[in-house]
Amino acid sequence: TSGCHVSVEEGEYIFDNGIETDIRRYDKEEIQEIVGDIGYADISFRKKYIWNYLDENLDVSDVQIAAIMGNMMQESRLSPTNAQEFKYKGTYNPEYINEYQFDDGVGWGLVQWTYDARKKGFYEYTNDPMAEDNRSLGDMKTQLDYLIIELETGACKNEYAKFVQITDIGEATEFFCREIERAGEPESEKRKQYAGEIYNEFGDK
Numbered sequence: 169t170s171g172c173h174v175s176v177e178e179g180e181y182i183f184d185n186g187i188e189t190d191i192r193r194y195d196k197e198e199i200q201e202i203v204g205d206i207g208y209a210d211i212s213f214r215k216k217y218i219w220n221y222l223d224e225n226l227d228v229s230d231v232q233i234a235a236i237m238g239n240m241m242q243e244s245r246l247s248p249t250n251a252q253e254f255k256y257k258g259t260y261n262p263e264y265i266n267e268y269q270f271d272d273g274v275g276w277g278l279v280q281w282t283y284d285a286r287k288k289g290f291y292e293y294t295n296d297p298m299a300e301d302n303r304s305l306g307d308m309k310t311q312l313d314y315l316i317i318e319l320e321t322g323a324c325k326n327e328y329a330k331f332v333q334i335t336d337i338g339e340a341t342e343f344f345c346r347e348i349e350r351a352g353e354p355e356s357e358k359r360k361q362y363a364g365e366i367y368n369e370f371g372d373k
Contacts, residue, residue, distance in 0.1 A: 214246040230371035235340035238363025
């Protein structure tokens with residue numbers, strides 16, 4: 169997504185930034201931080217990436233995509249490395265990857281997974297030994313892939329089936345917050361504002 173390529177060879181992560189001719193080798197923690205810095209540093213890039221991903225992978229309208237992203241914007245500022253708890257500052261907290269626990273009450277990632285079962289489900293998805301793709305707790309695509317699973321076949325499938333029937337952007341945003349995001353602090357008007365701004369930027373194009 170940023171002109172870079174990451175591959176794995178004999179347990180080592182190989183990072184080629186498309187500029188330097190030498191290919192360097194890193195461990196998993198280093199490559200997470202490097203890819204996070206380069207791929208997701210700019211919020212306009214993150215916004216466009218997420219919109220395109222959801223547009224390609226969900227059978228929903230632009231209104232519903234904007235509603236999902238309005239909630240993400242409020243939860244994490246579209247940062248896959250946002251840890252929500254008093255000790256973590258800002259939206260870039262890759263140090264939490266090594267501290268990740270199911271029951272610590274810390275919200276994590278794009279949609280701020282917080283509840284035990286959902287955090288455990290995401291962790292198990294990233295650590296599936298049978299997976300053929302590269303997955304990590306702080307990776308944007310990994311989080312989006314897992315969100316799709318939650319919505320279509322996982323913990324939120326019943327609520328999602330109702331969500332896709334909603335055509336009003338404000339109602340869709342509020343429903344996603346209440347029934348799928350299950351936010352502790354809804355702040356619905358902010359979510360609706362973000363959803364409207366995102367729809368105006370990308371919707372019906």
